[in-house]
Amino acid sequence: MQKPLLIVISGPSCSGKSTLAKKISDKFQLPLITKDSIKELIFDNMGWSDREWSRKVGGTSNKLLVYFLDSMLISKNPIIIESNFKSEFDTKPILEKLSKFGYFPLQIMCQCDGQVLFERFKKRSESAERHPGHNDSKNYDEFKETLLKGKLEPLEIGGEIMTFDTTDFNNIDFDKVYNKIQQLIN
Numbered sequence: 685m686q687k688p689l690l691i692v693i694s695g696p697s698c699s700g701k702s703t704l705a706k707k708i709s710d711k712f713q714l715p716l717i718t719k720d721s722i723k724e725l726i727f728d729n730m731g732w733s734d735r736e737w738s739r740k741v742g743g744t745s746n747k748l749l750v751y752f753l754d755s756m757l758i759s760k761n762p763i764i765i766e767s768n769f770k771s772e773f774d775t776k777p778i779l780e781k782l783s784k785f786g787y788f789p790l791q792i793m794c795q796c797d798g799q800v801l802f803e804r805f806k807k808r809s810e811s812a813e814r815h816p817g818h819n820d821s822k823n824y825d826e827f828k829e830t831l832l833k834g835k836l837e838p839l840e841i842g843g844e845i846m847t848f849d850t851t852d853f854n855n856i857d858f859d860k861v862y863n864k865i866q867q868l869i870n
Contacts, residue, residue, distance in 0.1 A: 686788075687786055687787055687788040688757075688760045688761060688762055688763075688785075688786070688787050688788070689762040689763075689787065689788055689789075689790060689865070689868050689869055690757070690762070690763055690765070690781075690782060690787040690788070690789045690790070691708065691714070691762065691763070691764040691765070691789075691790050691792065691865065692765055692766075692769065692778065692789055692790070692791045692792070692839065692841070693705045693708075693764065693765070693766040693767075693791075693792045693794065694766070694767060694768060694769040694791065694792070694793055694794070694836055694838070694839070695768065695793055695794030695795055695796075695835060695836055695848075696768060696794075696795075696796075696801060696827075696830055696831055696833070696834070696835065696836055697768060697801075697805055697820075697827060697831065698796070698801055698804040698805045698808055698831070699794035699795055699796050699801060699834075699835075699850055700794045700796070700848065700850035700853075700856075701766050701767075701768070701794045702718060702720065702766060704766075704792065704794060704848060704850075704858075704861070705718060705764055705766035707858060708764055708861065708862070708865060709764055711862060712762065712865060712866075712869070714761075714762050714763060714764050715756055715761075715763050715764065716763075716764045716765075716766065717749050717752055717753070717756070717763070717764070717765050717766070718749075718765075718766040718767065719742070719745045719746050719749050719766065719767035719768070720745070720767075720815075720818075722745040722748050722749060723738075723741050723742055723745040723815075723817070723818075724815045724817065726741050726744065726745065727741065727815055727817030731817075732815075732816065732817030732819070734819060735819045735823055735826070737817075738817060738818055738819045741817070745767075746767055746769075746773070746774065749765060749767060750774075750777045750778065750781065753765065753778075753781045754781070757781055757784075757785035757787060758785065760785070760786075762865075762869055763787075765778075768836060769836070769839055770836070771837050771838070771839050771840060774839055775839045775840045775841060778839060778841055779839075779840075779841045779842075782841060782842075782843075788843055788868065789839075789841050789842060789843030789844075790843055790844050790845075790846065790864070790865065790868055791838045791839060791841070791843065791844070791845045791846070792845075792846045792847075792848050792861060793835065793836065793838055793845060793846065793847050793848065794835075794848045794850055795834050795835035795836075795847060795848070795849055795850070796834050796835075796849065796850045796851045797834055797851040798831060798832035798833055798834035799832065800834075800851050801831045801832070801834050802828060802831040802832055805820065805824075805827065805831055806824065808820065809821040809824075844864075844868075846860075846861065846864060848861060
């Protein structure tokens with residue numbers, strides 16, 4: 685019997701993670717847990733203030749995402765999780781869930797040219813499309829170095845890793861990702 689699939693979508697801010705995760709969720713009708721959805725729900729119910737509060741809520745949101753996996757993974761159905769996962773913090777808890785429930789991980793690493801990514805980040809933070817609780821416009825210096833790298837390192841959880849380059853939204857090959865997922869689900 686083939687192991688069920690856990691799709692882990694990661695990458696830096698503004699690299700297209702949420703867009704890709706939503707498209708995959710819609711196409712395959714799969715449950716999706718995202719860090720920012722949890723974070724924004726906390727903001728809407730508990731308020732927001734400064735960058736420190738945003739960081740604290742972000743850490744809690746990632747912990748809640750992993751916590752919710754227990755109730756989802758028991759189903760043995762494919763599931764998608766999306767966040768800017770960091771290997772040093774997120775490898776161990778996700779690896780424990782994979783082992784406990786016998787899932788096969790597919791990591792999709794969103795990346796982008798660093799300068800393009802930094803400009804996207806600034807543009808989004810100055811628009812009304814981002815929840816104000818993130819305080820993005822107040823953290824350019826905090827994220828600049830990471831954003832200019834254009835990518836994050838994958839988690840050390842085994843499975844397969846795909847790279848998804850979003851530097852030019854007009855040249856994104858969603859079918860490549862869809863075909864890989866279809867192959868792993870079947």
